[in-house]
Amino acid sequence: MNDALLNIENLSVNYGDFIAVEDASLTVEGGQIISLIGLNGAGKTTLVSSVMGLTKQKSGKVYFDGSDISNLPTDKIVARGLSLIPQGGRCFNRMSVQDNLLMGSFPKSARKGAKETLSHIYELFPVLKDKMRDPAGSLSGGQRQMVAIGRALMARPKCLIFDEISLGLSPSVIKDIYNCIKMINETDKTAVILIEQDTQRALKMSDVFYVMLKGKTVLSGKSADVDADSLKEAYFGM
Amino acid sequence: MYILQTIINGLLLGGYYALIGIGMTLILGIVKLTNLAHGEFVIIGAYMASVITTQFGIDPILSLVISVPLMFLIGFVLQYVLIGNAMKKGPEPALLVTFGLSIIIMDALRMGFTVNEKSIATPYSTKSITIGGISISVLNLVLLAISLISILLLTVFLSRSYVGRAIRATADDAQAAALSGVNIKKVYAVAMGVSMASAAVAGLCVGMKSTFNPTSGGAYLSTAFVVVVIGGMGSIPGTLIAGFIFGLAQVIGGASYGQLISYIMLLAVLVFKPRGILGK
Numbered sequence: 001m002n003d004a005l006l007n008i009e010n011l012s013v014n015y016g017d018f019i020a021v022e023d024a025s026l027t028v029e030g031g032q033i034i035s036l037i038g039l040n041g042a043g044k045t046t047l048v049s050s051v052m053g054l055t056k057q058k059s060g061k062v063y064f065d066g067s068d069i070s071n072l073p074t075d076k077i078v079a080r081g082l083s084l085i086p087q088g089g090r091c092f093n094r095m096s097v098q099d100n101l102l103m104g105s106f107p108k109s110a111r112k113g114a115k116e117t118l119s120h121i122y123e124l125f126p127v128l129k130d131k132m133r134d135p136a137g138s139l140s141g142g143q144r145q146m147v148a149i150g151r152a153l154m155a156r157p158k159c160l161i162f163d164e165i166s167l168g169l170s171p172s173v174i175k176d177i178y179n180c181i182k183m184i185n186e187t188d189k190t191a192v193i194l195i196e197q198d199t200q201r202a203l204k205m206s207d208v209f210y211v212m213l214k215g216k217t218v219l220s221g222k223s224a225d226v227d228a229d230s231l232k233e234a235y236f237g238m
Numbered sequence: 239m240y241i242l243q244t245i246i247n248g249l250l251l252g253g254y255y256a257l258i259g260i261g262m263t264l265i266l267g268i269v270k271l272t273n274l275a276h277g278e279f280v281i282i283g284a285y286m287a288s289v290i291t292t293q294f295g296i297d298p299i300l301s302l303v304i305s306v307p308l309m310f311l312i313g314f315v316l317q318y319v320l321i322g323n324a325m326k327k328g329p330e331p332a333l334l335v336t337f338g339l340s341i342i343i344m345d346a347l348r349m350g351f352t353v354n355e356k357s358i359a360t361p362y363s364t365k366s367i368t369i370g371g372i373s374i375s376v377l378n379l380v381l382l383a384i385s386l387i388s389i390l391l392l393t394v395f396l397s398r399s400y401v402g403r404a405i406r407a408t409a410d411d412a413q414a415a416a417l418s419g420v421n422i423k424k425v426y427a428v429a430m431g432v433s434m435a436s437a438a439v440a441g442l443c444v445g446m447k448s449t450f451n452p453t454s455g456g457a458y459l460s461t462a463f464v465v466v467v468i469g470g471m472g473s474i475p476g477t478l479i480a481g482f483i484f485g486l487a488q489v490i491g492g493a494s495y496g497q498l499i500s501y502i503m504l505l506a507v508l509v510f511k512p513r514g515i516l517g518k
Contacts, residue, residue, distance in 0.1 A: 054413060078419035090414035092407045103407045106400060107419035155419060 003066070005030045005191050006051075006082065006159055011060035013043075013050045013215075020046040022215040023060070028159060033185055033192045035202035035223065038212035038235065044195045045087065047212070048161050052084045053077050065158060079107040081158035087167060089148030093137030097128050100136050100147050104154025114154065121150040124180060142173035149180065159191040160184070166198065178205060199235070213237045243372050248486035250378040253385030254447065255488075256481025257440045258458055259465030260389060260474065261433035267472025268409040268429040271321070271329065274336040277459030278343035279434055283309060283441020284450045285351060288358050298358045298446060299384070305438040313434025318427040325426075340455060347452035358445035381443050385481075388439045392432070393474055405429055409472065464504045470514020479515060 006028040013021040021043040028034050036044050049055045051062050053074040062070045064082050092100050101121060105114035122129040125146040131139060136147050145165055152160055162181065166174040178201070185192050196202035203209055203223045211219040211234040219234035262276045273279075283305060290301035316339070324335040362376040396402040407415040408425045416422050444450055444458065465484050469476035487503060488496040507514065 052417065054416070073421065074416040075419045075421045078417065084417055086414065086417060090411055090417075092410040092414065094410050095403075095406055099403055099406070102400075103403055103415070103418045103420075106404055110419075111400070151418060 004028060004063075005032075005065060006193075007061075007063040008047070008051060009061045009063070011047065011050065011062065012058045013046050013055055014058050015046075019215055021050065024212065024215065024217045026210055026217060026220075028191050028193060030158070030191055031185070031189045032208060033181075033194065033206040035194045035196055035206035035209045036212065037196060037199050037202050037209060042212040043215040044212050045163055046215075048084055048163060048193070048195065049086075051077075052082070052161075075107075078155060078157075079109060081156070082161075083152040083155055083157040083159070084161040085145075085148050085152050085163060085165060087163045089145045089165075091136035091139075091144050091147045091151070094135055096133050097136055097139070097147055098132040101128070101150050101154055104151035107155055110155045113156075117154050117156060121153055124153075124183070125150060142169050142177070145169065145173075145177060146180075149177070149184075153184065156188075157190060159193070161193040161195070163195045164197060165194075166196065166201075174201075181205070199231075211235055239371060244489050245486065246372055246374065247378070248489035249482055250374070250382050251485035251488060252478075252482030253382040253389070254378075254440075254443055254481070255461060255465055255484040256469075256478045257385040257388060257436065257443060259462040259469065259477050259481060260392065261436040261440065262459075262462040263466045263469060263472055263474065263477045264429055264433045264436070266466060268405055269317070269321075269325075269426045271325070271332055271336070273433070274333065274459065275340040275343060275455075276433075276437065276462050277455030277457065278340045278347075279309075279313075279437035279455075280441045280444055280458045280462075281347065281450055281452065281455045282312075282343060283438040284358070284445040284454075285347060285356070285441070286438060287442040287445050288356055291358060298360055298442060299380075302439060302442060305442070306435045309438035310431040310435040312431075314427045314431035316434075317430035318423065321430065322423055322426060340459075344452050344455060351452060353451050353453070355449040355451050356445070357449040358442070360446055363446070377446060381447060384439060384443060388436065389474065389478060392436065395432075396474075401425075401428060464500050467504055468507050468515055470516050473514060473516055476514050476516040483515075 004027045008024060008026040011021060011024045024047050038044055046055060050057045053072055057071050061068060064080060069077050069080065092103065101118055105111055105117065127143060128146055128150060136144060165177060181192060184190050194202055194206060203226055206223045209220060209223045209226065210217050213234060219230065258280060262273055265271050265273045286305040287298055287301045290304050291298045321332055321335055324332040362380065365376040366373050367376060396406055404415060404420045404425055405428065407418065408420060408422055412422050465477055465480045468483060469480035484500055487499040491499040
């Protein structure tokens with residue numbers, strides 16, 4: 001075992017007879033931005049949700065921050081510093097913005113200093129401070145994503161996974177959110193995994209990329225020296 | 239004057255009916271489970287209050303100091319060990335487990351306490367005060383106070399504490415709550431504990447208000463059910479309002495039509511406003 005922050009080794013996940021993820025491996029070093037790209041249905045979301053303990057792993061191992069977290073319950077994984085922002089953000093729509101954010105500090109390790117983290121998040125997203133008493137369900141799509149990001153940040157994670165954060169957002173909002181992700185990565189040295197449909201944007205943002213196809217991680221490398229032809233081949237499988 | 243007297247009597251009972259329903263509302267809203275044993279939980283609460291009161295010779299209300307924590311513990315363990323595991327296999331097995339629980343509790347109470355009617359006597363059971371020609375039963379006033387204080391405490395717990403916030407978040411989106419670091423199984427167990435603690439208080443009120451026996455649970459389950467549906471399945475303010483509506487219906491309809499009126503209301507709500515009176 002090496003000293004990477006997150007190490008996914010030969011992970012497989014089945015839904016009944018359907019193999020959703022097969023032998024997938026992925027490594028994240030501390031402070032890195034990784035992009036995970038691939039067609040719809042390639043298994044990206046299944047891979048991260050099984051890493052988070054939401055979907056049962058069939059075989060393989062997941063190591064985080066030096067310990068084995070394979071098939072650990074989700075709350076224990078979050079408490080160790082690995083957080084996922086699921087597709088669509090999944091805010092608690094009936095709760096206020098402030099309560100949503102405070103929920104993020106539920107792990108005992110995050111409760112101390114929750115006040116400081118909260119004001120830090122309001123600096124990052126000033127619009128949330130103006131709407132702190134509004135129910136999250138009344139916010140716009142972009143603002144709900146901000147709530148979801150803020151909620152995940154409240155746990156002060158060492159590694160943050162974004163599952164298609166830009167889905168359904170306008171280009172200018174996407175740009176703002178990506179700037180924030182960059183800032184989170186630079187100031188807090190938080191490692192980031194980006195699952196993204198927009199391949200160009202993902203490659204531009206990340207240090208390292210992984211391509212998934214039919215449940216397998218078929219190609220990886222430094223985002224800066226990506227070869228267009230081999231990327232296309234890995235992406236579409238031809 | 240008669241109408242005013244009726245309305246006041248109905249409103250006085252509103253808190254009592256809301257209290258009977260509130261534990262069921264919580265479980266439906268948070269665990270998404272229809273707890274068919276809720277009526278029996280209330281009757282356990284009544285027996286517990288009765289036993290503690292006679293055993294220690296204290297005021298019935300003081301029995302809550304013992305019964306509330308004890309019932310919380312029972313609810314927590316029941317959910318964590320029994321119902322939670324049944325829920326893994328789907329909602330129907332869990333529903334059947336609560337049905338089985340209601341039968342087991344009923345029979346256990348019958349073995350322990352016989353089928354004789356019991357009640358909890360208080361010094362103020364038959365007292366009443368008269369204000370401006372309207373007679374107000376002291377007992378009903380006490381019941382209203384107990385109910386409102388309990389529901390207020392519950393609301394504060396849910397809105398202010400870390401655990402309360404986690405309970406609301408889990409009710410909203412259980413998976414997203416897990417991703418925020420919440421142990422869902424434990425939250426469900428706490429919710430059942432709180433529901434059972436509310437049944438302890440409701441049981442005390444039932445015992446002070448009327449007689450009860452091991453098979454009385456069914457009547458309180460249907461009361462709870464009507465209140466929960468009218469209130470919007472999972473909403474605390476809705477349940478409170480539904481309690482008052484139910485109370486008015488009972489007083490206006492009297493012994494002969496009270497139940498009928500409330501079931502007609504139940505059907506009307508289900509047909510025309512299925513999300514409850516406060517629902518959108």
